[in-house]
Amino acid sequence: MCGIAGIALRKPGALNWAGRALQGLHHRGPDDQGWLAWSPAAAASRGKTWDGAQGSVLLVHRRLSILDLSELGWQPMSSPDERYHLVYNGEIYNYLELRQELQALGYCFRSHSDTEVLLAAWAHWGPASLKRLVGMFAFAVLDTREQSLHLVRDFFGIKPLYYSAFAEGVGFASEIPVLLELPGVRRQANPERLYRYLRFGLTDDGAQTLFSDIQQLPAAHYLRLDLNNLRLTEPQRYWQPTLQSPLELSFEEAAEAVREEFLENVRLHLRSDVPVGAALSGGIDSSAIVMAMRQLEPNLELHTFTYVADNGVSEEHWADLVGQAAGVQAHKVKPSAPELVADLDHLVQVQGEPFGSTSIYAQYRVFRLAQEAGIKVMLDGQGADEVLAGYAVYGGARLASLVRQGKWLEALAFLRASQLEPALKDTWKSAIGFLIPPGLEPLARRLAGQELTPPWLNSAWFTERNVQLVSPRAAHRRDVLRHELLQSLTETSLPKLLRYEDRNSMAHSIESRVPFLTPRLVELLLNLPEAYVLSPQGQTKAVFRRAMQGLVPQAILERKDKVGFATPEQRWLQQLAPWVKQLLDSETLSCIDPFRQAAVKAEFAAILAGHKPFDFRVWRWINLVAWARTFDVRFD
Template identity: 45%
Template sequence: MCGFLGCVVTEEKCEGLVNFALDMIEHRGPDHSSFSFEKLDEKFIYLGHARLSIIDLSEQAVQPFESSCRRYSLIFNGEIYNYKELKSELQKLGYAFRTESDTEVLLTALVHWGVEVLPRLIGMFSFVFFDRVEKKLTLARDAFGIKPFFYASKDNDLYFASELRPLLHLREESPKPNFQRAYDYLVHGDYDSSEDSFIEGVRHIPPAHYFTFDLKVGVASRPTRWWQPDLTKTSSLSFDQAVEKLRGLFLDSVKLHLRSDVPLGVALSGGIDSSAVVSAVRYLQPNMPLNTFSYIASDKSISEERWVDIVNEDMRANGHKVIANEREMQADLDNMLLKQGEPFGSTSIYAQYRVFKLAKDSGVTVTLDGQGADELLAGYSGYPGYRLLSLIESEGWLAAHRYAKRWARSPGRSYLLAWQYLGRIRLPDRLYALVRKKMGRDFQPPWLNTEYLGQNCVRFTEARAPMSDQNRGQRVKEALVNSLMQRGLPSLLRHGDRNSMAFSIESRVPFLTIPLAEFLLSLPEHYLISEDGVTKHVFREAMRGIVPDSHLDRKDKIGFATPESTWLHSMADVIKDWIDQAPDIAFMNKGALLQEFDEVMEGKRPFDGRVWRWVNYLRWCSLMGIK
């Protein structure tokens, strides 16, 4: 786990500039930092790397990593968990290795197979691969976007980095806001769902994409997708057969994710997913010292402590817990915002931030957690609107009616709510916008200068998940793919990456492998969600005998919940100061925003996520110098 940066430019950069940019990502790699520099034809090429040593701790494995022939160089952030298997295969083909690192295996695999190897990699990665003979860079990102990759191109120059701030520093330009991303976030809470970042001209490589940069002509290709979830493949396995196969796939994945030369632990929330990871580790390693790290809400009504304690006791784990409050969050907010790099969704991200700090303070360098399970196994509330639509398309309205009645029996649900979920996804855009406005979610709120935004081509709509006729009868799986690759998981993975790296922790996510994803997305929907609306149906049964039944049978998971309303109400005066002191943003009306904020604090308007987004965005603008 590391961080990297670099550029291919027509004018030479000073060494101090590059070193200062590397200092900005020291938290991603505190064990070694360096950069290479060379001139090829008329281009100056800089490749910088900050290393967090996880596999092969020797100096031989530092980056930028060069091939023995000096033709190829690689900077790489992440881990290739099946590197030993790939290494063995490459050795049989005649390749020799001088290190025990996964970095050298990745470089050699790219030399031999090129980008065709990408679907075979089990891991998380972003990398830049430089071929001096071909005069070409290949830049790639893993299948799910677990590891970040920002880039910007201008006038035949290319800049890239693991985080936003060092890229902006290398580019030596004042950052300007991306108006569409600002609108999407502030009004709809939508972020990290497209190629665009919050900064104009800076983009993400999308998950499962790569592109090349040709030094001879100074041109970058369009990003090319190297893997796509395929919904046309449907498994013929019986439910019991699927249970057995899933059990094996998940245990194999956890086993690979345990490969580490440094201390390892598990982030434990108390829900099925993280509890399954803890339990699988204990199942695979009966005598391994096992440390878990948990956030415990001070509000008992949203606390998961009881569930955390059950797992720790049953799995003989050493549990570490942290409780956070609004004063601590206020003190940490600026640092967390800078580490996140961009605005984010809610105060629950602070709970995660503190869990990784706890792991760091406990001497652990690698953690595993359950991220991605909800998006592969139809978690949360079970995607009820999409499941109803699948049933209507495949079995008719009566089947949907019966399912809605069964779904409503679980806590926090109702028959009417099920149909409201369906209405949300089927309403035409105009009617959807009208309904949202009636609910207090105006698409053009008075605290936005919509005339200014309109002049800058902002679309005043909410991006809704597309639906294809070829996916009739499997709308849940269609929605899962959207959650995996666009709106949903990408933001959660960003939070996890930046929060863990803020404390030089490598966070691993064993649910997110191509074999697991392809298998789960091939299953019939009623394997994922039972006929009674129980989420993660096949996984719950696959974990019988490994995970405590108390967790497999629970239906009331809370998640990393913080008392956001209480926290922000207690910070009202501070928040007003932050809003008042923030730079004047051309597309925001501070007066109208402060008036609405006062109305929310006085109970005249409902409290919702937009309050946090105001705070987050304006504070971010202040810290980043955006006007």
């Protein structure tokens, strides 16, 4: 796990940005660093301490040593013939199997690192190697013979990769703040993305970011940069999750297939040359990971890290139950509102883009706790909710599926059952949202008090910049639930959660692994009958609960509530009211023209007084102001 960056210049010159990039990515790789400079007229030069080299292409790497801790794992790594040079962030979990395959083809290896395996795989198969990988990765590979640079990102976007064209060339990096140091890269807000964030809390999907001049390589894509003219090709998709006819498996057969695939994923994700821990909330997903770790590695010294809420809905007792069953060394953290204020500037800085709620702070503190305990690798349950229908909205999607398919009696039975499930509250309201024709959605939103342009939003600012003020929800066909899961996986939910996870973990120099997110497991779950995922009795994650029988404590498998990293948002807001008012009275807010500033202040006062309901729009206001202040963002 590491941080990477690089630039390609239109003509050879000074590469002094390297020093700033190495410093800016220090938290992603505090164990080692390296750089490589190349130009067509000279052999590559390389080193650890930046010495002011010149060239046409620069590759920069910060190392967090996880596999092969020796110098043989140093990057940038070069092929024996010096044709290929690689900087890579991530883990290839099936590197041992790939290594054997490549050895049979005649390749020899000096190290025990997955980096060297990835480099050899690219040298042999090129982009065709990507579908062979099981892992999370973002990498850049320089081909000196073809004079090209490929940028590549993993199947789900677990690892980040941003790029930007500037006056002298093209730059890329693991994090946005590093690219803001390039000359001519503006700190201008992207109007379209700003609307999606402020109104719907959406970020990170697709190629755009909240900075107009910076793009991200979408998940499961690669792009090629021709170094002769610095022409970027359109990103090429190398894999995508597909919805096919539901698999013809019995429920028991499906549960067995899910169990087998999940345990294999956890086994691969345990490969490490440093201690491995786990985030443990006490929910089904994290509990399954911890119990699988214990079954697969009976002698593992297993540390777990738990956020404890003080809002009356703490999952601490559930986490304790799993911890006792797995024999873990448990660590817990209980953040407070004043601690959030003290850490907010750093949280905004490391995230690079705004976020939607304070639940991200709970995760931030869990990773800090792990760092304090000396853990460098963590397993986490991210992605399970998006493929196993873990959120309340999926109840409405399932009901809408049954209605669309004309299964009226099943729809009525499901609606009745869902009323008894706390995780599926307001199922009928959510279903209406899926069933309303797109042309009627604006009217329905107004009637429900969920306008596309609420009074605090300066709609004129957006329309002047040709932003379409519409809902991001896609029209679904008969299998509404499966299509909603796919959209959550690729657009509306998972991309931003993976960004939060990556930045929070790497801010504390920790590699966070997500064993639910492999193509084989995801495609299996997406193509099961909907009733296997969300049962007729309203049970979420039904097939996974069955798959974990005998492994996870039965009390956990029978849980009906869902909490996650739920922070006491509204109570914290009351405690932080003076600080929030000061922030909203700041000069920064007056420069954010997308807001109707008087309306924002009036609505905040009404929420504090109890005259208007609280929701996450408040934290989006706060976070946007803090982001704009931290990065000197312009809204011209």
